[in-house]
Amino acid sequence: MRLTTKGRFAVTAMLDLALRESGGPVTLAGISERQGISLSYLEQLFGKLRRAQLVESVRGPGGGYTLARTVAEISVADIIVAVDEPVDATQCGGRENCHDNHRCMTHDLWTSLNATIFDYLSKISLASLVDNQKAKDTSVVQDQRTLRRTAACSDAIAGSNAA
Amino acid sequence: MRLTTKGRFAVTAMLDLALRESGGPVTLAGISERQGISLSYLEQLFGKLRRAQLVESVRGPGGGYTLARTVAEISVADIIVAVDEPVDATQCGGRENCHDNHRCMTHDLWTSLNATIFDYLSKISLASLVDNQKAKDTSVVQDQRTLRRTAACSDAIAGSNAA
DNA sequence: CAATAGTTGACTAAATTACTCGGAATTAGG
DNA sequence: CCTAATTCCGAGTAATTTAGTCAACTATTG
Numbered sequence: 001m002r003l004t005t006k007g008r009f010a011v012t013a014m015l016d017l018a019l020r021e022s023g024g025p026v027t028l029a030g031i032s033e034r035q036g037i038s039l040s041y042l043e044q045l046f047g048k049l050r051r052a053q054l055v056e057s058v059r060g061p062g063g064g065y066t067l068a069r070t071v072a073e074i075s076v077a078d079i080i081v082a083v084d085e086p087v088d089a090t091q092c093g094g095r096e097n098c099h100d101n102h103r104c105m106t107h108d109l110w111t112s113l114n115a116t117i118f119d120y121l122s123k124i125s126l127a128s129l130v131d132n133q134k135a136k137d138t139s140v141v142q143d144q145r146t147l148r149r150t151a152a153c154s155d156a157i158a159g160s161n162a163a
Numbered sequence: 164m165r166l167t168t169k170g171r172f173a174v175t176a177m178l179d180l181a182l183r184e185s186g187g188p189v190t191l192a193g194i195s196e197r198q199g200i201s202l203s204y205l206e207q208l209f210g211k212l213r214r215a216q217l218v219e220s221v222r223g224p225g226g227g228y229t230l231a232r233t234v235a236e237i238s239v240a241d242i243i244v245a246v247d248e249p250v251d252a253t254q255c256g257g258r259e260n261c262h263d264n265h266r267c268m269t270h271d272l273w274t275s276l277n278a279t280i281f282d283y284l285s286k287i288s289l290a291s292l293v294d295n296q297k298a299k300d301t302s303v304v305q306d307q308r309t310l311r312r313t314a315a316c317s318d319a320i321a322g323s324n325a326a
Numbered sequence: 327c328a329a330t331a332g333t334t335g336a337c338t339a340a341a342t343t344a345c346t347c348g349g350a351a352t353t354a355g356g
Numbered sequence: 357c358c359t360a361a362t363t364c365c366g367a368g369t370a371a372t373t374t375a376g377t378c379a380a381c382t383a384t385t386g
Contacts (some may be wrong), residue, residue, distance in 0.1 A: 003166040003280065006374065008273050027331070041375055047333070060384025061330040076276070085373080109178070109292060110171050113239070117166065120283060124276070169343065190362070201345050210364075223353030224361040248342080 001114045001121075007080040009037055010045050011129075014079050017055070018071050018126045019133060025057075025064030045083055052082035071130055077121035164277045164284075170243040172200055173208050174292075177242050180218070181234050181289045182297075188220075188227030208246050215245035234293055240284035 013031050020026045028046060032039040046065060049055045054074055055065045067074065176194050183189045191209060195202040209228060212218045217237055218228045230237065 001166060003164060003277075004374085009375090011276075012273065025331095029331085038376055040377060043333075044375085050333095057332055058384090059330090059332045059382075062385070063331050063383085065332090109295065110175060113174075113287070114166075117280065117283070120280070167343085172344090188362095192362085203346060204344055206364075207344090213364095220363060221353090222351075222361090222363045224359095225354065226352085226362050228363085 001077075001080070001118045002084050003080070003117075004084070006045075006083055009035075009041070010049065010079050010083040011076055013037060013042060013045060014049070014054070014067075014074070014126060015129055015133065017065060018067060018074075018130050021066050025062065025066050027064040030064075048083050049079070052078070054078060054082055067126075071127040072125050074126045075122045076124045076126075076129070077118055080121065164240075164243070164281045165247050166243070166280075167247070169208075169246055172198075172204070173212065173242050173246040174239055176200060176205060176208060177212070177217070177230075177237070177289060178292055180228060181230060181237075181293050184229050188225070188229050190227040193227075211246050212242070215241070217241060217245055230289075234290035235288050237289045238285045239287045239289075239292075240281055243284065 012035050016031050016035055017026050020030075028039055028042045031037065032042055046055060046057075050057055050065075053068050056068045057063070057065055175198050179194050179198055180189050183193075191202055191205045194200065195205055209218060209220075213220055213228075216231050219231045220226070220228055
């Protein structure tokens with residue numbers, strides 16, 4: 001289980017898709033424009049998402065992508081696993097390194113840590129993200145002049161980085 | 164909050180250190196040998212860990228590294244943050260991209276996801292990892308043929324997290 | 327048939343990872 | 357003082373990943 005910007009792009013794109021698919025297939029060009037992700041990169045990501053059966057495609061004019069399952073049935077973990085490389089069972093396991101106990105122990109400790117994080121992200125569905133998003137949307141509507149939102153966003157991000 | 168093999172190396176090395184520092188400073192050469200991580204790479208990682216004040220160094224013969232705090236006061240999140248690059252506040256925040264609501268929303272949604280994972284890893288201390296490790300050691304002594312050790316470890320960690 | 331979109335594969339620049347090398351500076355022990 | 361052990365430090369580097377471009381192709385609508 002790796003957490004990188006690649007996974008974040010995929011989650012962002014899937015969220016955009018989830019928020020719009022009620023109006024029929026969503027084009028990558030649209031997602032690209034709204035989310036500031038290059039079209040070609042999205043093509044790569046959605047190729048993987050499609051092969052992982054998280055989305056379905058409709059070709060031709062009026063086509064685009066739709067979710068292959070309901071928003072409740074797609075988790076953040078699903079998305080990240082779909083776009084991340086297999087990561088292989090580094091060192092121990094694949095190799096012959098696992099001779100002495102200590103090496104194996106630390107490795108499989110990390111493995112279980114990974115598993116815990118994975119479990120955690122498995123429980124976060126696209127549905128819950130969509131709900132959060134919509135809740136925020138209405139709060140914006142309530143006070144259109146709230147320009148501190150941008151600052152708040154920067155702060156939140158800066159905080160998470162510093163943290 | 165990124166989760167990469169780099170962070171895993173650092174956690175592994177810190178765990179090795181935690182398990183041995185009772186016998187005085189631990190050399191990087193020793194960690195390198197036991198954990199199969201190159202000495203020079205460890206030097207880089209421990210440079211960051213030292214600057215983050217997670218470890219202290221003793222130079223000269225008989226020198227090495229010791230933990231700068233107790234095992235209970237060092238979390239997995241501390242270690243990962245220390246060795247990972249700041250990652251910068253991609254897109255939103257740094258740039259001027261954060262114009263329309265949607266872009267900012269998805270970004271700051273990801274940010275909160277990051278924060279949640281960070282909180283989670285903040286609660287896993289080196290001490291709890293060391294305990295798990297020692298528990299496994301004794302169970303290995305009790306029954307050398309126990310190959311279910313991996314499963315047991317996962318359970319133990321899942322348990323300590325839930326607690 | 328023409329335009330719209332997805333599909334695929336090859337390719338690339340930049341960043342990151344993991345590692346090497348060569349040397350400093352520091353200190354314990356002889 | 358000398359030497360060996362060790363941390364410290366910076367430059368360099370190969371492999372991988374990220375993020376993106378480009379071009380050709382297929383399917384579908386109108």
